[in-house]
Structures are given as structure tokens and as C-alpha cells.
Amino acid sequence: MSLKKKDLLGIKDMDAEEIGEILETAKSMKKLLLAGTKRTPHLQGKTVVTLFYENSTRTRLSFELASKYMGANAANITASGSSVAKGETLIDTGRTIDVMGTDVLVIRHPLSGAPHLLAQHVRASVVNAGDGMDEHPTQALLDLFTMREKKGRIEGLRVAIVGDVLHSRVARSNIWALQKLGASVCLAGPTTMMPREIERTGAAVFETAHEAVAGADVVMALRLQLERQKSGLFPSIREYSRFFGVDTGRLRLAKPDVLLMHPGPVNRGVELTSAVADADFSAIDEQVTNGVAVRMAILYLLARREN
Amino acid sequence: MRMKLIIKGGTVVNADAGPGVPGAPYPSGKLDLLIENGVITEISERIAMEAHGQAVDVIDATGHMILPGLVDAHCHLRDPGLEYKEDIETGTASAAAGGFVAVACMPNTEPVTDNAEIIKYILNKAELSGYVKVLPIGSVSKGQRGEELSEIGEMKFAGAVAISDDGRPVSSPSLMKKALLYSKMFDIPVISHCEDLDLADGGDMNEGYVSLELGLRGVPSVAESVQVARDVLLSEYTGVPIHIAHVSTEASVNLIRDAKRRGVRVTCETCPHYFTLTDKACLGYDTNAKVNPPLAGEKDVAAVRAGLADGTVDLIATDHAPHHADEKNVEFSSAAKGLVGFETAFGLAYTNLVLTGVLTLAQLAEKMSRNPARLLKLDGAGAITRGGPAHLTIIDPERRYTVEPERFLSKSKNSPFGGFTLQGAVAYTIVGGKPVVRQGVLLE
Numbered sequence: 001m002s003l004k005k006k007d008l009l010g011i012k013d014m015d016a017e018e019i020g021e022i023l024e025t026a027k028s029m030k031k032l033l034l035a036g037t038k039r040t041p042h043l044q045g046k047t048v049v050t051l052f053y054e055n056s057t058r059t060r061l062s063f064e065l066a067s068k069y070m071g072a073n074a075a076n077i078t079a080s081g082s083s084v085a086k087g088e089t090l091i092d093t094g095r096t097i098d099v100m101g102t103d104v105l106v107i108r109h110p111l112s113g114a115p116h117l118l119a120q121h122v123r124a125s126v127v128n129a130g131d132g133m134d135e136h137p138t139q140a141l142l143d144l145f146t147m148r149e150k151k152g153r154i155e156g157l158r159v160a161i162v163g164d165v166l167h168s169r170v171a172r173s174n175i176w177a178l179q180k181l182g183a184s185v186c187l188a189g190p191t192t193m194m195p196r197e198i199e200r201t202g203a204a205v206f207e208t209a210h211e212a213v214a215g216a217d218v219v220m221a222l223r224l225q226l227e228r229q230k231s232g233l234f235p236s237i238r239e240y241s242r243f244f245g246v247d248t249g250r251l252r253l254a255k256p257d258v259l260l261m262h263p264g265p266v267n268r269g270v271e272l273t274s275a276v277a278d279a280d281f282s283a284i285d286e287q288v289t290n291g292v293a294v295r296m297a298i299l300y301l302l303a304r305r306e307n
Numbered sequence: 308m309r310m311k312l313i314i315k316g317g318t319v320v321n322a323d324a325g326p327g328v329p330g331a332p333y334p335s336g337k338l339d340l341l342i343e344n345g346v347i348t349e350i351s352e353r354i355a356m357e358a359h360g361q362a363v364d365v366i367d368a369t370g371h372m373i374l375p376g377l378v379d380a381h382c383h384l385r386d387p388g389l390e391y392k393e394d395i396e397t398g399t400a401s402a403a404a405g406g407f408v409a410v411a412c413m414p415n416t417e418p419v420t421d422n423a424e425i426i427k428y429i430l431n432k433a434e435l436s437g438y439v440k441v442l443p444i445g446s447v448s449k450g451q452r453g454e455e456l457s458e459i460g461e462m463k464f465a466g467a468v469a470i471s472d473d474g475r476p477v478s479s480p481s482l483m484k485k486a487l488l489y490s491k492m493f494d495i496p497v498i499s500h501c502e503d504l505d506l507a508d509g510g511d512m513n514e515g516y517v518s519l520e521l522g523l524r525g526v527p528s529v530a531e532s533v534q535v536a537r538d539v540l541l542s543e544y545t546g547v548p549i550h551i552a553h554v555s556t557e558a559s560v561n562l563i564r565d566a567k568r569r570g571v572r573v574t575c576e577t578c579p580h581y582f583t584l585t586d587k588a589c590l591g592y593d594t595n596a597k598v599n600p601p602l603a604g605e606k607d608v609a610a611v612r613a614g615l616a617d618g619t620v621d622l623i624a625t626d627h628a629p630h631h632a633d634e635k636n637v638e639f640s641s642a643a644k645g646l647v648g649f650e651t652a653f654g655l656a657y658t659n660l661v662l663t664g665v666l667t668l669a670q671l672a673e674k675m676s677r678n679p680a681r682l683l684k685l686d687g688a689g690a691i692t693r694g695g696p697a698h699l700t701i702i703d704p705e706r707r708y709t710v711e712p713e714r715f716l717s718k719s720k721n722s723p724f725g726g727f728t729l730q731g732a733v734a735y736t737i738v739g740g741k742p743v744v745r746q747g748v749l750l751e
Contacts, residue, residue: 012520089637111638112522113592132640134522172522196525197516 003301007119007126010135011176019144019180025297026145026290033069033293042296043072046303049097050076050106050129053084053114058264058288059129059138063106066295072103072303090114091121098122103303107131125302133167139263140173142294144181146287147218150259155182160212160254161203162244163222163271164193164233170263171222175201188212189222189244192233209244216254220261221246221271237270247273251281259283311359312342312740317368317701319350320668321375321691322677335669340373342697345740350693366742368701371734374672375690376408376698377653378679380469380576381498381552381624383645384410384441387428388417393629393718395429396436398649401627401717403743405649406700406733409440410627411683413473414451421446421457423465430466438743439736442468442683444498447486451475454482456489463493468683471498473552474599474644478504480537487547496682498550501534501559502600511640513586513601521589523639528607531600532558539566539573548572550682553626555581555600557610564619574682576624579648579655580723582611582665588723594635594642595723598628615674616665622678623671625652629719647717651710651724653702657731668704676700701735703747708732716749 003018011019032040048067052060060076067074077097079085084093090109097105098121105124107115112132119126130136148154159178165171165187178185185203187194188211198205206212213219224240234240251258260272260282268274277284319338341349341359356365384398393401402410412429414420420429426443433441445462449455451472459470470490477483477499490497507530512518514525535551539562542549554560554575566573580598585605588596596602614620628645635642656675660666666674680689687696710727712720736744743750 089633091636109638111640113639116592117636117638132522133524169522172519195519196514196527197519200516201519 003305006305007115008137008298008302009115009119009126009128011137011140011173011180012135014180016180019141019177022141022294022297022301023145023148025301026294029296029300030290030293033289038069040070042300043067043070043303046103047073047075047101048104048106048299049102051093051097052076052129053079053107053109054130056108056129058291059108062288062291063129063295066292066299069292070296070300072299090118094118094122098124104299125305127298127302130169132169133172134169135173136169137173138291138295138298139170140177141298142287142291143174143220143261144177145290145294146261146283147259149290150283151217154178157183157217158186158215159183159218159220160186160188160216161220161222162188162209162212162246164224164228165189165198165222166193166195167225167228168222174220175203179203186212186216190234190240193228209246209250210253213246213250214253216258218259218261219246219251219254223263223265224267224271226267226270241270245271245273246276248275251276261287264288310344311363312366312697312742313354313356313359313363314340314342314366314368314373314699314701315354317371317373319373319691320672322669322673322689340691342740345697347691347693347695347697350691366701366735370703370705372668372702372704373691374700374702375676376688376736376738377406377675377700378683378685378688379407379410379625379627379649379652380622380679380682382410382412382627382649383415383629384412385629386416386432387425392631395432395441397716397718398627398629399433399437399439399441400749401647401649401715403438403736404716404733404749405651406653406702406736407439407649408698408700408736408738409442409685409688411442411444411468413444413471414446415473415475419446419451420444421449421451423458423461426462426465426467438749439738442685444469444471446470447472447477447497448482453478456482456485459490459495460493463495467495469496469498469550471500471552473498473500476500476502476504476534480541483538484541484545487541487545487549491547496548496550498552499534499538500552501531501538503530503533506530506533510601512589512597513603515586515604517586517589521592523589526601528556528558528603531556532562535559535562539563539571542573543571546572548574551575553578553581553600553624554611554614554620555603556607560610560614560619564614564617567619574621574678575619576622577611577615577620578624578626579652580646582608582615583655583659584608584723589639592639593723594637594639595646595721597639597642597644598646599644612660612665615660621674622682623652623656623674624679625649627717629717630721631719635721645721647712647715647719647722649717650715651722651729653733654708654710654729654731655724657702657704658729662730697737697740699735699737700733701737703732703734704730706730706732
């Protein structure tokens with residue numbers, strides 16, 4: 001098994017078969033993790049570099065741990081502590097990392113398309129760890145993995161995604177991914193934070209959270225960037241959480257065995273109440289664990305491509 | 308230089324000036340032209356070479372179309388100050404290769420072209436190193452800051468043909484009203500780049516499905532039309548004509564059509580990219596497709612074409628906007644906006660408008676020569692007339708070619724049209740009787 005393309009830039013350009021392959025491989029990786037095997041030879045002799053132009057806890061750490069668990073040489077660079085702060089261009093930074101013998105370059109960047117640009121200029125495989133409002137493909141893959149693990153399937157699931165869809169790369173990657181695997185997607189969020197022509201994605205779009213959540217197998221709340229309030233997209237956090245916050249009452253409209261998800265970090269009391277975030281139907285911690293397994297699978301499948 | 312030039316065997320295509328217009332252009336047809344000292348002295352079915360002795364230059368235009376020289380009402384030559392992108396020599400070389408005999412350059416230079424001295428600098432440099440005529444446009448406001456009017460009268464007398472703040476649009480409605488009223492004294496046209504910056508909100512491309520797909524910040528198309536509506540109303544209120552630059556959306560075309568119907572003295576232009584490309588050209592984060600106003604949707608492209616066909620859109624300008632590769636080879640959101648247009652404008656117009664039946668070739672001559680010449684009040688340009696200056700563009704209408712930006716004469720190669728196959732090539736560009744492009748090659 002290996003991936004067809006050099007890079008993993010977005011779910012948009014992947015087919016169901018490639019997604020399935022990553023999810024299958026992640027299953028074995030998770031077994032290793034659960035067995036406590038944190039030293040495998042899968043990536044021995046390989047070098048994985050994470051290049052982060054934005055803050056991140058879970059994504060960066062899970063890539064780093066995934067690399068280390070599989071025996072890779074792992075290094076990370078952040079924008080503030082590197083030549084980026086001295087005004088070096090993305091292409092120049094990427095080439096520098098590339099020619100030091102990097103096999104996989106994991107990038108997070110505030111501007112959409114940055115990983116695509118980088119991928120054109122480096123020999124290493126590029127993994128998109130989140131670019132602007134475009135995609136966060138490894139998040140969607142770990143979300144799919146979690147849903148499949150908990151629900152046994154993706155096809156036929158009804159997944160509600162609630163919140164700021166406009167600015168969310170997690171929402172975009174999930175919209176593409178879920179529909180490729182046969183799930184139906186229901187969106188809800190303030191109309192000022194819903195992209196124009198969103199219906200063309202194939203997702204059903206609602207103006208109230210309860211319509212989207214009704215009958216859902218999975219409810220995914222999106223992180224609200226609180227500073228959006230200042231740009232006038234919604235009047236107050238209080239009003240946002242009243243109309244779009246996911247709480248026990250709203251979740252009662254979903255299927256009885258609903259699964260609650262959130263990409264983290266959570267603004268407690270805003271997009272989720274603590275009561276639901278910590279409930280037994282919440283998969284938030286599981287998502288984080290699965291993130292390591294899925295990223296192990298991705299790194300492994302990309303790194304062995306060259307052999 | 309030989310003083311006499313005969314152009315034999317070509318077909319003259321003139322924009323129709325209508326009956327009774329003084330100095331009316333010769334009707335279209337297969338005609339020979341005699342040019343002496345830069346002036347067309349004879350137009351007839353056959354001009355005998357023998358009668359003109361040895362000292363005569365002859366161009367065999369058999370199978371070719373002879374158009375009044377193309378005039379570009381909107382370009383950026385980046386000189387002074389941004390010569391790493393383009394300068395007057397390379398810019399006019401590129402323009403000549405594209406068939407233009409005169410180009411009007413926008414004032415967003417460094418420093419801004421907001422005073423008579425810079426107008427004179429541009430004209431002097433064009434005199435020394437330009438291949439075609441350069442027509443400087445002065446800024447509406449000092450430093451294009453949108454606060455105080457520039458010395459419009461001084462610039463007019465130094466040779467400015469129009470005023471515009473172009474890409475730094477005049478946000479204040481009151482300043483635009485003053486600019487219209489003030490410019491009236493000097494009979495100098497006001498060109499408005501319509502963009503409501505508050506609505507555009509720093510977006511990267513047209514807001515729509517493609518921006519959603521790419522996760523790029525969208526500019527709503529209404530950012531253009533809101534300002535078109537404002538400027539049309541200001542023109543109507545003051546009674547002073549206004550010219551709207553690079554119209555790109557359906558709503559703008561509709562607003563201008565309605566305004567013209569009720570007699571508002573509004574004219575407008577579009578650019579080849581707005582009748583050729585949609586926002587899908589941005590897919591793959593192609594920064595060469597990043598331009599302002601942004602490439603729009605299919606219905607906008609259709610509306611622009613319909614506007615050209617029914618006369619709502621008066622002229623085609625290039626908005627030639629050279630940028631260095633380093634300014635394009637970056638993240639889409641960090642990339643400079645604009646594309647080079649001189650060397651593809653005619654081919655795109657011929658291929659996408661004439662061959663598709665949107666315009667006749669004579670109508671294209673109106674849009675690319677007569678109407679821009681009228682807007683900028685250029686004496687004698689825009690038509691082929693006996694006694695008029697010999698500004699001519701000769702086209703080979705059959706030649707098909709692939710666009711290769713790396714071969715452009717412009718210093719910059721930022722074109723989204725690389726690899727396009729076009730038909731209709733510029734064979735000769737003749738400025739004041741002097742061929743500057745001959746058989747498709749620039750004469751150094």
C-alpha cells in the first residue's frame with residue numbers, strides 16, 4: 001500500500017479509495033498505539049519536519065509524536081523562531097528544509113494554498129496541516145476514522161456541522177470527505193458566516209441549529225474564533241451561543257446514539273456547553289488519540305512511496 | 308528613413324463614423340494606402356508604385372486587415388519608480404508588438420503622477436525611448452490619497468489626457484463630485500476604478516463557489532457595482548461625463564446600460580480577461596489569474612460580451628499591469644494583483660469576440676481604436692482618413708499561434724493566457740507613418 005500522489009494537500013483532490021487506504025492503515029497504527037508500542041521501525045531513516053506558521057498544540061504535537069513513535073528523525077520549525085521572521089519567502093524556506101534531506105514536510109500556514117505552492121518547489125512530500133480557510137485534511141481523516149470506529153460506517157450517516165463554516169478549514173475538509181464516502185452533511189451557522197454558493201457543495205444548509213441537528217448521527221461543533229465578533233459577523237458571544245451553541249437540549253433532537261465531535265480547542269460555554277463536551281457521547285478525547293494514529297498512517301504511506 | 312510608404316493589397320477596416328461626420332473615414336474595402344511624411348495622402352483601389360520612384364517603402368498587405376491604430380486607454384508602464392516591473396521602453400515595445408499605436412498609462416507610479424513635472428518626465432522619456440505614443444493619465448488626488456485634488460489644470464496643460472486614481476479608488480463621494488466638477492473646466496475625462504473598499508474587504512478573488520472551494524477570501528461582485536451606481540449618479544447630478552474602468556460584472560453592465568438609456572454621459576471599458584476568463588482560472592492558486600477587479604462568474608462574462616455587442620461597453624482596454632515574478636511566485640493572498648495584456652489583447656478579442664460573432668471586425672476597430680481615441684480626445688486617431696495621420700495596425704486574420712509569455716517583450720510575464728491558442732496576429736504597427744513592428748517583429 002502507498003499513496004498515489006507525492007503530497008497530501010487536501011481532501012478535495014483525493015478519491016474514496018485513497019481515503020479508505022489511509023483509514024485502513026490508521027487502524028493498524030491505532031492497534032500499535034493501544035498495545036503501547038511507541039517505537040516501531042516504520043520510518044527508520046526518514047526525516048519529518050513540521051513547519052508551522054500558526055500556533056498549534058494538538059496538530060503539531062501529534063505529527064511530532066507520530067514521527068517519533070515510528071522511528072523517524074523529527075524536527076520542527078515555527079515561524080517566529082526562524083528565518084521566516086527575517087522575511088524569507090515560503091519557497092526559499094521550503095527549499096532550505098528540503099535540501100537538508102527531509103522526506104516529509106508538514107506545513108501549517110495562515111494563507112490558503114501555501115502548501116500547494118510549497119509542494120511545487122520541494123522534492124519532499126508535503127502534508128497540509130491546515131492552510132488558511134482552505135483545508136485541514138488530516139483533521140477530516142481523523143474525524144472520519146473516529147466516526148467509522150464508533151458507528152461502524154460512514155456511508156449513510158447524517159452529520160451535522162454547526163458554526164462558522166465560512167472561515168473553517170475543518171468544515172471544508174469534512175464537507176468534501178464525508179460526501180466522498182457517502183455521508184450526508186447538514187450545515188448550520190450564522191448566515192453571515194456561511195460561504196456564498198455553499199449549496200453547490202452538495203451539503204444541506206439550514207439557518208437554525210436545531211434543523212441541522214435533527215436526526216443527526218454525528219454532531220460536529222466548529223471552533224468559534226472569538227475575534228470574529230469584532231468584525232461584525234455576529235453581535236455577541238452570548239447571542240451566538242444562544243442560537244448555535246450545542247447543548248443538551250439541542251442534542252436531544254439528534255439520534256439517541258449521537259456522537260459529539262469538536263476539532264478543538266473548545267471554547268467552553270460558547271460552541272459547546274461543558275456538560276456535553278464532557279459527556280460519554282463526546283468523542284473529543286478519542287479524536288485526539290485517533291489523530292496520532294491517522295498521522296502515523298499518513299506519514300508512513302507517504303514516506304514509503306519513494307521506496 | 309524613406310518618406311513614402313505604400314501599403315498594397317490589404318483590406319481597410321474602418322470603424323463606421325456614421326453619415327455626415329466631418330472627415331468621415333473611408334468605407335471598408337480592399338484598398339491601397341499612400342503615406343507621405345506620416346500622413347495618409349491617398350486611399351484608392353490601386354496605387355501604382357512606379358509613379359513614386361525609388362524612394363518608396365512598400366508593405367504587401369495581401370490577405371491582411373488594415374485597422375486604425377489600436378489605442379489603449381488603460382495600462383501601467385511602471386515608470387517612474389517601479390522599473391523592475393516595466394519601463395517606458397519595454398512597455399511601449401510590448402504595446403507595439405500588440406498592435407497599439409498609443410497607450411494611456413495610469414498614475415500609480417512612484418512617486419504618483421500627480422503633478423505636471425511627472426507628466427513631462429513621462430512624455431520626455433517616451434519621446435526618447437518609446438516605440439509608440441504615451442498618453443499620461445494624472446491622478447485625481449494628490450498622492451492618490453483620496454483627500455485633496457491634484458493640480459489637474461497644470462497636468463492637463465503639461466499633456467495629461469485624463470485623470471484617475473485607478474487602483475486606489477476615490478472612496479469619498481464628495482471628492483468624486485468635486486473631481487467631476489473641477490475637471491469640467493479643463494475638459495479632461497475622469498476615469499473611475501469602481502471598487503467599494505469596505506465591501507471588498509481585502510478579498511483575494513471573486514466571492515462564489517470557486518473562492519469557497521479554494522478557501523480564499525471573496526470580493527463580492529457588488530463591491531464593483533455599488534461604486535458604479537454611485538459614479539453614474541454623480542455624473543448624472545453634475546452633468547459631467549464619467550468613464551468607468553474595467554467593467555467586470557453583470558450588475559455593472561446593467562447599471563451602465565440603464566444610465567445610458569436615460570441620457571447619462573457615462574462610458575465604460577472592459578478588458579480581454581473579463582470577456583475571456585471566469586474565476587475558475589484561479590483554481591490551483593494560479594496567481595497570474597489574480598487581478599483587480601477579480602475574474603468573475605460565467606454570467607458576468609456573458610453580460611460583458613452582451614454589453615460589448617449592444618454598445619453598453621464602449622471600449623476594450625488592456626489594464627496591462629506588469630509584476631515581477633517574485634511578486635507572483637508567492638502565496639495567492641500575498642501575490643500582487645494584475646496581469647500583462649498588451650501582447651494578447653488583440654488575439655483574445657479577435658478569437659473570442661469576432662470569430663464567435665459577438666462583434667464584427669469593424670465594431671472591434673471601434674472598441675479598440677475609435678472609442679478610446681474619442682475618450683482621450685486624440686486628434687486624427689481612431690479612423691483611417693485621407694489627410695489623417697498614419698496610425699495603423701495591420702492584422703493577419705488567419706494566423707493561429709500559441710501564447711508564450713516567456714517571449715513577451717514586456718519585462719514581466721504575468722499572464723494567465725500561456726498556452727492559449729489564438730487567431731488573429733499583429734503583423735504591422737505603424738505609428739505616424741513609421742512601421743515599428745514589421746511582419747510581427749519589433750524594429751529596434
